[in-house]
Amino acid sequence: MSPCPPSAVEVIGHQWWWEYKYPDLGITTANEMHVPVGKPVQVAITSADVIHSFWAPVLGGKRDAIPGHVNYIAFRADSVGDYSGQCAEFCGASHGNMRLRVLVDRDSAFQGWVEDQKGGPAVPPKSSLAEQGKTVYSRSACIGCHTIQGVSPGIIGPNLTHVGSRTTIAAGLFPNDSAHLARWIADAPSLKPGSLMTRMQPPLTDADIAALVAYLQSLR
The missing domain is CATH 2.60.40.420 (Cupredoxins -  blue copper proteins)
Incomplete structure (x- = not known):
């Protein structure tokens, strides 16, 4: 995948879930994309297996996720909220179950999420x-x-x-x-x-x- 500018998110479609990478932040997560309110975000979209299509209707048009190819979409969300989306290209048995969410956070909440995600996993208490x-x-x-x-x-x-x-x-x-x-x-x-x-x-x-x-x- 080509290098992404700061504040970009890499989206990788899988059967039947979404992987999100924030290359400038060193974060990898899945299915729930967090972005800061009021700031432009460029999304680079590809696939690990078959053709999918990334679609969050309120935030922009569809972009196909194609193995070996990168498509781009840019958006700016001006309101804090939880925006639902869906794979929009038939991709197999659970195509209809390949949902996505874009969580638009206030800047302080987004920064808190980033710090949490950059940390290591929690260590469970002894004997718990x-x-x-x-x-x-x-x-x-x-x-x-x-x-x-x-x-x-x-x-x-x-x-x-x-x-x-x-x-x-x-x-x-x-x-x-x-x-x-x-x-x-x-x-x-x-x-x-x-x-x-x-x-x-x-x-x-x-x-x-x-x-x-x-x-x-x-x-x-």
Whole structure:
């Protein structure tokens, strides 16, 4: 991908979620894009697999996300708010479930988000359920697909370093609460057809899932 100017965001479409990189800030996140209110943002858009289309209707037109090619769109959001969007190019079984959100923050809130995202993952307290969950994460297939800074280097699925700070999971399909996160971990394809996050074999126990949920929710 070509270099981006300051205040730019790189968008990478995946089946069926969105990856966001802020190259000048050293931040990688997923599905929820944060931008400061009243400031121009240039978005560079590509795809890791098939053709997608990035579309946040209130903020601008559609731009295709094409493997091996970069398209651009620029916008300035003049009102703080939560702006919904959607992949607008049929891309497979869960095309209709490939949502996105652009969260337009006041400058102070955006700077606070940046500082939080640039920090490392939270360290769970000793002997806590979250610490047990970190152990479950580290011995499971999770580490092969996901990045948690300093814990695992996976690149297939979304970066989870600060997943607990996101308001939704599964590309905006469900709220990021313990009940939905547990169901997602247990059997993602039953909630999102075609999901590449298959059921673990052997399946995690209910106790393992509860601990893993506690760990992931601690990553703010």
